[in-house]
Amino acid sequence: MTFAQQLLAATALALSATPALAEKVFLRANDLSMGGAESLDPLSPNRFYEVNDLNYSRLVRQDAAGQPSPELATSWTPNADATEWVLTLQSGVTFHDGSAFDAADVAYSLGRIEDPALESPVAAVLGFIDRVEVVDPLTVKVILEAPHAGLPLLLLDYRVRMIPEGAGPTIEDAPIGTGPFKVERFDAEGSTRLVANEAYWEGRPKLDAIQFTAIPDSEARSQAMLSGQLDASSLTRDQVALYEGNPGFTVQSYPSGGWFGIVFRTDTPPFDNAKVRKALRIAVNREEMMTLMVGGDGGVVGCDTPVRFDDPFRANLDCPQDIDGAKALLAEAGYPDGIDIVLSTSDLEPGMVRFAEVYQAQVAPAGIRVTLKLEPADGYWDDVWMQAPASVTSWGERPADQILNEAWRTGSSWNESYYANAVYDQTLDEARSTLDLTAAKTLYVKAQEILFQEGGTFIPYQENGLQVLSARVRGIDAVGEDYIRWHLVDLAE
Amino acid sequence: MLRLILGRLGAAWITLLVIAVVVFVGVEVMPGDACTAHLGRDAVREDVLANCRKRMGLNQPPVQRFVSWAGGVVQGDLGVSMKRERPIVDIVLPRLRNTLILAGAAALAGVPLAILLGFLCGLARERAFDVGASTIALVAMTMPEFVVASLLILIFSIWLGWSTGVVTAAYDAPALTLLFATPLPAITLALVYVAHILRMVRSSVIETMGAEFVLMARMKGVPERRIVLRHLLPNAILPSISLIGLTLAWLLSGVVIVESVFNYPGIGRLAVNAVADRDLPLVQAIALLFGLFYVLTTLSSDLVAMALNPRLRTQRG
Secondary structure, eight states, rough: HHHHHHHHHHHHHHHHOOSOOOOOEEEEEOOOOTOOOBBBBBTTTTOOOHHHHHHOOOOEOOOSSSSSEEESEEEEETTTSSSSEEEEOOOSSSSSSSOBHHHHHHHHHHHHHGGGGGGGHHHHHHTTTEEEEEEEEEEEEEEEEEEOOOOOHHHHHHTTTOTTTTTTGGTSSSSSOOEEEEEEEOOOTTOOOOOTTTTTTOOOOSSSSSEEEEEEOOHHHHHHHTTOOOEEEEEGGGGGHHHOOOEEEEEEEEEEEEEEEEOOTSTTTTTHHHHHHHHHTTTSSSHHHHHHOOOOSSSSEOSSSSSSOTTTTTOOOOOOOOHHHHHHHHHHHOOOOOOEEEEOOOTTTTHHHHHHHHHHHHHHHGGGEEEEEEOOOOTIIIIITTSSSEEEEEEOOOOOHHHHHHHHHHOOOOOOTTTOOOOHHHHHHHHHHSHHHHHHHHHHHHHHHHHHHHHEOOOOEEEEEEEHHHHHHHSSOOGGHHHHHHHGGOOOO | OOHHHHHHHHHHHHHHHHHHHHHHHHHHSSSSSSHHHHGGGGGGSHHHHHHHHHHTTTSOHHEEEEEEEEHHHHHHOOOBTTTTBBBBHHHHHHHHHHHHHHHHHHHHHHHHHHHHHHHHHHHHHTTTHHHHHHHHHHHHHHHHHHHHHHHHHIIIISOHHHHOOSSOOOOOHHHHHHHEEEEEHHHHHHHHHHHHHHHHHHHHHHHHHTTTHHHHHHHOOOOOHIIIIIHHHHHHHHHHHHHHOOOOOEEEEEHHHHHHHTOOOOOOHHHHHHHHOHHHHHHHHHHHHHHHHHHHHHHHHHHHHHHHHHHHOOOOO
């Protein structure tokens, strides 16, 4: 054979080895928010959330309305006083290593939450689980320290994922789960690749692989998206204009329970007076504030409730701007000539400073004179939040019971307004032990009404999330990350 | 000559020590530390914060931390990254390689081009070629790197689709993959310093052309080509050599911005992340490397200039 013939033969061989159909690889970016310490242990404080979501499964997941629907657990039944829950498990599920998923794995995975060595933030959410008993291979009994009717809602937590019994010490290096994709290569600072789990119990995913590239800089992520190197990316409100009207992209706005708020410390004068706190909250035109911040369709207005608008436990109150009411309350509290307050904020997250500025302008007619104090973003959560008398705060979406307890129960470590009200705490206790949904709703609504009447946190609206998809993406509705069913996602040819 | 080199190296040590102290103090006085940056809201849980500080050795007084760190560095141990919990050498070396690939590509293509263009501009003084090239150079010099970078991405990857926008290759990808991932970061880096060197060579050529030895050669009837190549070129380039060295060292500041915009997995992007994470040992290691690079580049460009110009060798300071 001449050299040319050899070359031809080699080329033909190479061509025949190429698969007939191109692999469908969905391209994403991770923002290195854990600075390279990203962990494949779902309970770790450094959890690599986007990857864990694909690699592991939960017991329950959100349906379209945010309520628990079956994933690895097919049913959940409480005893009469909601102190014990019996969970029935999906049969025929296997882990990525081929071993069967059963009750022992559930008992182990839930039991790890309180392991002090893990320092898992989930311990604050599900620490009330006393122990988990294996009834039979497909049934577990979860025994609680105190009644809790909302256990399934809390099991929706994105970090509560099932791993094989005893796998805790090795899970970071051998991430074995039951999810629709399995980790093939993991390097949070470089690229991470997950391939389809052929044996996924809900059917083989339509994608062949999902690949993550570390792009810590938000501008660089945006450039990568614009030049077609990514299939999906989250967006800030300022970036929307880059994609609007471009047929290569779809911008989606989806409901989320995230919010900015202003915390007035209820243990510090003048905010220790409930009348002052209420005046500071009712002096605002919330509709206008939301429109200025995120646009008229950028969120849902609420009356100082942290609960998402479509959550069944949300209190839908009415709270129009009431300048006269605010003035009257201030006069009653001993401030007939108005009040001067200092509000700390920071450009820690985009919009946090503007939020304080809009508030400042809105409450001025009620005689509330706000001085803004711009704090450095570094160390804000440590040096300013829960230290300054009044500061801007920011929270992500949480189930009603979780957020109402985390942020306002007496003595809770994230009780940012230092709120202490025995009636409020008792109402939540009662709600937790009430299995009847209507009765429970009455109690959760009562708790939110207490917060509106005398709480120290101003929450004008809940902001929608934003994401952009490339035009070839199929099967992602306008929903948050938690709601995406990744095994149904596809890419057009 | 040897004494001069040794003297310069000794001064380099002092420079590096000063850099280390300044960086250490700078990171210390910023609000927050590695643990509060890492824990965010969890920092209010006192026990968790205390555990984290203990794990990272932040519970010791600053002076003691600095001394034990500096002691390690002298023995060649850069320490362990607080955030990544891995030896810093393992983190820094692959990225340093990537940055050298990028800067090397930019320098190899850019320096000869800059000298050539500068030379031509000087010869064609105030004619169309000079005016055009000098104007472009001035614009390139005054535009910040992030503007140039964004413009290049907009034109060549979003509008024309000729090149990928940002680098998605991992930091441990083969050298060739990184080199050919996209030409845009190298072009961005090159544009700025090509402009600087071009301006320098141009003015030096113009100056030399008026020198007496050039006049003398002309009067002797030496052919113009020979004047340019034998008399003008070596004398015009000599003063530019130390500037080229400085410009290359100055490249590093450009690298930080260019690598972030293009997501290039080099030491510049790592520096930005390390500062954001308050990863003090890592920040210090990178600052020291930058300092070392700066010292070495200026030293070697001075040596090259000395080797080429016998007159400099007698000027001992």
